[in-house]
Amino acid sequence: MNSLAQSLGDQFGTRLVTASSALAQYAQSEGLHAHQPPSLVAQPETIDEVKLLVKKAAEENYAIVAYGAGTSLEGNAATINADTLCIDFSRMNRIVEVSAADLLCVVEPGVTREQLNQDIRATGLFFPVDPGANASLGGMISTRASGTTTVRYGSMRENILGLKVVTADGSLISTGTRARKSASGYDLTHLYTGAEGTLGLIVEASLRLHGQPEKILAATWDFGTIEGAVDTVIATIQSGVPIARMELLDEAAIRACNRQSALGLPEKPMLFLEFHGSDAGVADQLDLVRLMGDSNGGGKLQFASATEDRNALWKARHQALWAAKNMVPGAVAWITDICVPISHLSDAITRAKTAIQASGLFAPILGHVGDGNFHVFFILQVEDMASWDKARIINEAMIDHALSVGGTCTGEHGIGLGKREAMRREHGANSVATMRQIKNALDPSSLFNPGKIFLD
Template sequence: MDVDVADRLDHAPADALARLLGDRFTTRVGMREQYGRGESYPHLHLPDAVAFPMTTQEVSEIARICSAHGIAMVPSGAGTSLEGHIAAPHGGVAINLSKMDRVLEVHDGDLDGIVEAGVTREALNHELRDRGLFFPIDPGANATLGGMAATRASGTNAVRYGTMATNILGLTVVQPDGTIIHTGGRARKSAAGYDLTRLYVGSEGTLGIITQVRLRLYGIPETIAAATCVFDDLAGAVATVTELVQLGVPVARVEFLDDVQVRACNAWSHLDLPEKPHLFLEFHGSPTATAEQADMAAMLARGNGGSDFQWTSSTEERNRLWKARHNAYFAAVALKPGAGVWTSDVCVPVSHLSDAVLAVRQDIDANGLTAPIVGHVGDGNFHVLFAIDPDDAGERERAEQVYERMIDRAISVGGSCTGEHGIGLMKRHHLVHEHGEGAVATMRAIKQVLDPRNLMNPGKIFL
């Protein structure tokens, strides 16, 4: 064990954890700093130690030791969360599950499988590819499946395949006292008791530690085609998305990039797209079906002022476009050298999408901010990437005000303060606004019953 044990972690539990994990337990400051914040979160809150379990049983033993000594537990995966989920404002032990990276079962005939929490989505799809299967949920980052379950992640394919909530059949969860439970099962439906799986999905590590995930899998489509379309204004692009959804066109992905983001992507990914609002689309199915879907999308786009509609089933070209979309964060960073990027999100009913995007674009411009807009707009979810000078407190304050108004507008039309990022530390004050005092009181009551000593990721979700 390292000698610089933090003040909040006594030697007795530290010694017990070191005996259990050996060099996979550390209190070194440098390692603790790596687990004191996620992406896009400005504040550093160090845990007192970091543990790297390799099995569910080890996670159980860690929880048992921490529970016995009243030590907070902060689970993490790849560290790609955006709302401060893995920061440790109350200290404690950061439990990183990235070494639990085995694909345990794949049932081709039933289209399901079990993975450990540290398996990343890219690693899973690499393993599934030779079986003709894939897992579609794609939040952009190469996140771990456990982290995606804990934050109820979504992403570019959600418009067709749903979110993590609809693609998880069951979980293995370690409770605060170390008890191991299994939820759900392989059956595609069940009426047996409370739906504990849905309780833990999206709980952000505040109720227990997810160590294994049973997932729905899908056959790789016969044909995958990608398309781009250029618009003169935001309204036309968003109106096209709204019509695609309302008419039931089975688009697999539909992503919106405003002119600022296109400019950033051109520079970062070496593209030559017109610097105007764009839609990136993807269609899955037979060759005939994808062609029909693309024709319908092209017709709707033209009716809303779209032009230069291009589509291709070339894997190389399709991957190039989606890599550019996935690199939007890094492109936004490069757009304003020296800036930090604060990534926001809201979700609105699709019929209100155009008004919501236009309103925030006007607010951004009126406040002199650099902030591209991108979004998984097929389900009403969009993001603003605020590029902020870390030495300019006024700029940060203006960005926060724009974001607050964006959230207020979303909630006022029946939307959400977060479509996929979660609450974490950053959005706790919006929870009551969105759900009401009674609903949040019920959430607190569940937390109190399952984690009465508030040891599981304390400080998250609730103020």
Template sequence: MSLLSPPQAPHQPLAAWAGALAELAEAFGPSLRTDVSTREQHGRGEGYAQVLPPDAVLLAVSTEQVARAVSICARWKIPVIPYGAGTSLEGHITAPFGGLSIDLSGMDTVLRVSPDDLDCTVQAGVTREQLNAHLRDQGLFFPIDPGANATLGGMSSTRASGTNAVRYGTMMSNVLALTVVLPDGSVIHTGGRARKSAAGYDLTRLFVGSEGTLGVITEVTLRLYGIPEAMSAATCAFETLEAAVATVVQLVQSGVPVARAEFMDEVQVAASNRHSNLGLPEKPHIFFEFHGSTASVAEQAATASELAQANGGGAFAWATLPEDRARLWKARHQAYFAALALRPASEVLSTDVCVPVSALVEVVAQTRRDIDANRLIAPIVGHVGDGNFHVLFHLRRDDPDEMARVDAVHEAMIARALAAGGTCTGEHGIGAGKRDHLVDEHGAAAVALMRSLKRTIDPAGIMNPGKVFLD
């Protein structure tokens, strides 16, 4: 399936489900919504143009409510689609077969914070910004930052990462335990608060990144970190894309614990200048951030500056005040919206790959050459410290020739990443958009095992159908 293909023809509600919807309405009253606007709101994410709405939406407030709703859906074999903040990019929250969307955003309570143990437990609808606001007075923070103010349940489900992953890892390494409602409505608790365990299968890691296809995550226990003594950010302009990316690769290979190393090519810098009033030279840029003691931050910054200058980079433009750093990273996080304004009559499809850092320079450079050779508008941004980059393809769906060129460049980018030992998606997930690349990446036998696990846990196939696998 092409990146640009719809995941399924829009679903028409089945009359056979009228009884199920009536049962759900009786159980949940006004918390169950069937109006068109609410259904359409829950029928697309940020990256999918086609609206594929569910038949109904439940505004859940507790694990018990979610379990009861899933039990009803299991009896009637109705699809269940978990919904957080709606910020996913690969069609995760669409309802190609209809069913019930369970909106967890109302489950927004921070249940427990243990400063001495550096962990907390939250309901799935708590957002990362909400958690960090709650933690700030305790000298703690949660570092995983995908850009969007996503819910922590959704971030767990999609195995999110983002700008801080080069230092703090992804959700995979920062989720300690989960509460999950299984496809039959039963509730399990995985993992625990101990920092290591050798007890049985690692079910927590099974559900982190499962994209809602195995169950509904309702509570998450997370690893926390102390707010660093010093934090400093800087931007640096380069004459070429290759030089900018090479600087970060060398920085990582030198063992410098940089907190963020974000790349913008000259196309994205121009867009962000207009959108966020940055005033940067319209050249490839790296945005750096350093965390640690005052002395270690100074040492990290000095090493980064030396490597940048050796690669032809300009002087660092520093942002040391909290408000200046916030402005800088807000501009980086708004890159997608800045890119949208480059050609208002088109839409933007954001896609990503991730490669070993040794292959990053060539893979990014070749992708840029492909984009230019095919006369496309497509800024490149990336978390280059961990080999992950994103391409923001502009396209018009009424222009078949342009659609074909976008598709060709995207497919070549994925093939190049896989050939380098990388992955077709570093953090967006498979969703509905990259199902066909699973076998290319993992092989038929491994994907068959994944399907077997899915059928064992969800024999009726009601959990987020059409995502990761088509059947």
């Protein structure tokens, strides 16, 4: 047993993981970036324990990697140093406060989004950010997550009021307030949001809540072409329709979802839609969207208003990754995403689709297209190096095109290990140098999540 483990043993007992078989589980994620198990894992239950862990790790020259639910896609929580303490926040999963009057809640980082919404259901409120996976809220903050409802409710960035963060010297700082706006000082809340655990450890968060809508109506809508579906999305957003979800699935994605979830949908480009509001408001939204879709080649609009039907529809959407993997036995998935201004969305998706078809790869396209973000699921055999090379070429072309039109190399997956070079291209040397200055000022010993975001 190493000296750090010995010094922590009395305090943490069975909450200190040292067995190699258990440590190996922390080298798993939904991404494909190779990394190793951490040297040891601690599972704190209080902020004071997190502060202790940071101080002890610094004394022993151990790196620290924060771990939530393991759903990241770009190696964001990967262990890459031999001497690394992984801090597993799963036991810090308390909902500290819910203030229905102020439309906010205070949570610990290990709370998952499904847990939060289940707990607050009786209040008539909900937390809207839905990345698909049942991710921890600490991880969602750290990667500035978004998802299917961003088009109406915003991403994590718009839904965070304040944070408590343990810094590199083991101190605790608080950022933000309970007020809806502030002009006081530097915006530290949003500095730590999206920092991927490289600047400090988030140990508590105050989040915005929203009222549950009076009526929710979900629908599927097939189109003759990708362009027709995307043009409907663009027209909807430009018309100011407050639609809650607009998801695009191409015909390959629909084929996979049909096989996995028995949806029985036509294998065509498809929009999954959801409308929130009053009965009259939803009806008005639907009339406007129908008008725009009909003029773009929309086919049959099928509705799901019952809760169980809506849940089945969105469950199928959220399980699209596993559905795609099951289409190719023994294959693995490499998921990438970009985000572009909506005026360039149709062209960006068409370019990606054309390249995929020319390559012969099976790579469904799915997107939170209401905010210009789409994903490609490359389904690849591990040993088929030629296919991996084709996928890399397509990914780089997607990124290059996104950057050329003022978009970003990653809409919601973060940088981690996988998109460090793309981030440099996106922001330029001077901006990245400024980011490094911030990192060096707040974490001079590179204690937190070393090797992420920056190419060294």
